[in-house]
Amino acid sequence: MNKKGLFDGWKWGKVSDIIDFNPKYTIKKGVKVKYIEMAAVPEHSREIEYFQSREFKSGSKFKNGETLFSRITPCLQNGKTSKVSKLKENEIANGSTEFIVLSPKDKRDEDFIYYLSLDNSFRKYAEKRMIGSTGRQRVSWQSLSEYKLLIPPLKNRIKIAEILSSLDDKIELNNQMNKNLENMAQTIFKHWFVDFEFPDENGKPYASNGGKFVKSEMGLIPEGWRVGRINDVAEVIGGGTPSRKVDEYFTEKGIPWITPKDLSSYNKKFIERGSQDISSLGLKKSSAKLMPKDTVLFSSRAPIGYIVISKNEVSTNQGFKSLIPKNGFGVEYIYYLIKYIRPLIENRASGSTFKEISGGEMKKISVIIPNEKILKKFESILNSSSSQMLSNEEEVENLIQIRDSLLPKLMSGEIRVGDMEK
16 A cells, blocks of 8 residues: 555546446447347346347447446346447447446456446445436436546456456356256257157157057147146145235245245246245245245246246245145156246236236146156156256355455455455
8 A cells, every 4th residue: 555545556536537438339220230128138147148130220339348237227226237248349239228338448448347337336326326206217327427436557457357257257157057958958858748759668769769659638649648737747836925014924034935026037947035035923824835845936927937946945925836746746847847838828827917827727737747757767867967057056156156245345455456366
């Protein structure tokens, strides 16, 4: 530190000293370009999930290396901020008008600026300067540009970004591995239980190698299989909400209690708990039920179709029809079965205000039930990849905690880059 209490080379300045806000790029109206909508920006994740292609009319414009910062409630508070990285060189893309584009004055700062935009101090500053009607508040880029901070020398900024990027690289690697494993599992399910190409006694695809079929109400099915109902393969359980008027029904660390809102931006296969727990008394005084580990949670309204597997005992609100596998049926089979027939379940839903699938209707849905041997073989194959997915998810959670604890300390100088290297 020098006499002014600053680290060597660090200086007070405005964020506009290193960032250009909403750079002026030109796109002709009517030209088709890559477009990023708000829904494509994940919460608390660096990578944008997908692009669309549409004719340019208006909105934000950006290139690779620039950060998209959501300026509107609740996207800002929920952490919708990502770095653009998958465009072609010098390609200009278009996005929502609700993005503020953060462009580095020095290209070497692009990662540092992304992590600066995640810093809690910067985000709280932005939130305090939001204006507008409740629920539609926004922060302006002009307000953001006035943010004051201690700016490290460029070499420190580069090193800080490298440290944090290495953690995000591992997070993205794990997430990609899980996407691949999930795609593989869904492919196996369809191959075996829809196309009927499960391995026969000689290890060859059943349908393609003369497998015998019999007639059923759902068409031809393999000999030895049968048609049943969801209620034959799993117990369908509803949920409930304790009275909000009784504080003792809710607690910070109690019985995990999950709502559809907890899954609105959740991209994992397994879940431990939601944003709020209920107490034992809350469970007793409501229609919520305690369900075992390896229960398949399926949101039955607002919206229909979120699917996860419980890592431990959980309860849910009334927005779920959860499925506890019955004897002879594994959680992997139930999970991928429900994922596959999700459109059918949605079509069976009813309601005027919002559609919902009732427990009674869910139980009655027809399904093709394989023989026990094939079910066991499928579960055995999927157990290994599922365990790997769970391990990857838990490692990602740990890496996120490390990254989020390091980020403000590196940005403020509380932890020095030199100390991290040592």
